Amino acid sequence: MRFSKRVVLVTGGARGIGEGCCRVFSKEGAHVSVVDRDLAAAEALVDALPHPAVAIQADVSIESQVRSAIARTVEHFGQLDCLINNAGIHPPDTPLTGMTPEQVVDVLRVNFISTYAACYYALEHLKKTKGTIINVSSMTAVLGQRNSTAYAASKGAQLSFTKSLALECADFGIRVNAILPSNVDTPLMRSWAATLPDPDAALDRIASLQPLGRMADIEEIGRTCLFLATDDSSFITGQGLQVDGGASLDY
Numbered sequence: 001m002r003f004s005k006r007v008v009l010v011t012g013g014a015r016g017i018g019e020g021c022c023r024v025f026s027k028e029g030a031h032v033s034v035v036d037r038d039l040a041a042a043e044a045l046v047d048a049l050p051h052p053a054v055a056i057q058a059d060v061s062i063e064s065q066v067r068s069a070i071a072r073t074v075e076h077f078g079q080l081d082c083l084i085n086n087a088g089i090h091p092p093d094t095p096l097t098g099m100t101p102e103q104v105v106d107v108l109r110v111n112f113i114s115t116y117a118a119c120y121y122a123l124e125h126l127k128k129t130k131g132t133i134i135n136v137s138s139m140t141a142v143l144g145q146r147n148s149t150a151y152a153a154s155k156g157a158q159l160s161f162t163k164s165l166a167l168e169c170a171d172f173g174i175r176v177n178a179i180l181p182s183n184v185d186t187p188l189m190r191s192w193a194a195t196l197p198d199p200d201a202a203l204d205r206i207a208s209l210q211p212l213g214r215m216a217d218i219e220e221i222g223r224t225c226l227f228l229a230t231d232d233s234s235f236i237t238g239q240g241l242q243v244d245g246g247a248s249l250d251y
Contacts, residue, residue: 002230004029006129007077009070011060011118012087014041016186017136020218021084021225026051028226033073035060035087052077060087060114061106070121080125082229085115085158086136090188092195093147104150111154112161119165123174130173132229135162136221137178139244155180159240166238175237177228182244183207185215210245 008025012018014036022032026049035056036042042055054076058065074080088111091099115135126133138155145152159178166176183189183206193199193206207214224243227233242248 001029002226002232003081005031006081007031007033007073007079008082008084008229009033009035009073009080009118009122010084010086011035011058011066011069011114013084014038014045014055016086016188017181017184017218017221018084018086019045020220020222021086022049022053022222024219024222024226025082025229026053030082031077033069033077035069035073060118061109063113063117066114066117067121070118070125074125079129080122081129081131082134083118083122083126083131084134084136084225084229085118087114088136088154088188090151090192091148092192094150095147096149099150104153107150108154108157111151112157115158116161119176123169126169126174127172133162133165133169133174133176134225134228135159135176135178136225137162137180137240139180139182139242139248141178141180141240142242143248162240163238170237175228175233177233177236177238178240179221179224179228180240180242180244181216181221182210182242182247183215184221185217189215209250210247211250212245214245216243216245 013034032053034042039057046053058069137158140152141155141159162178193202
């Protein structure tokens with residue numbers, strides 16, 4: 001029970017990496033706020049978790065809904081100990097000239113501005129608990145990805161934001177870190193593959209990019225986030241932890 005009776009808020013919590021985080025933290029005794037656009041999926045997950053949880057509907061691209069989700073979480077549980085900024089989108093495989101600047105703004109709004117906003121509204125609550133912030137970035141933040149310039153840039157913004165915010169938060173006892181997964185078997189991954197001519201071949205190719213020979217599963221990423229949220233990582237802040245099955249070694 002490494003997170004017993006402490007409160008974690010997970011954006012994009014109903015599926016994928018977010019779901020993995022919710023399941024792992026709840027198994028360790030956490031009170032979980034599952035924030036997602038899909039309220040029905042969030043409620044179904046809440047019903048399956050072993051410890052108290054609440055489902056909150058929010059579109060993280062809308063600042064007022066981010067603010068409301070944090071306020072409702074604290075109102076419901078009385079505190080906030082960990083914020084996991086996980087919600088994100090991965091546009092279809094698209095070259096630079098195929099995506100307008102206006103479309104890039106939409107990607108940044110979901111993948112980065114939402115992270116900024118959530119930290120902005122959560123900070124005063126996290127000061128009270130000397131809590132943690134974990135931003136779910138991507139290996140593409142440091143390595144890039146062909147035909148994914150907007151996505152990689154948004155994830156790079158998350159990483160540099162993490163490092164800067166860690167400096168600001170150190171005086172308050174708040175640690176801020178990011179994880180940089182390579183390829184995780186999530187609905188987002190599969191929807192991205194579905195935009196390609198041969199989705200199954202694409203998924204096989206993606207799995208082979210990891211020297212371990214597979215993609216991560218969602219709870220493996222959740223356990224990494226748990227590590228960064230507990231005292232096991234008490235001297236780690238401002239870092240981008242590559243959780244990539246060795247992919248960056250042979251990229």
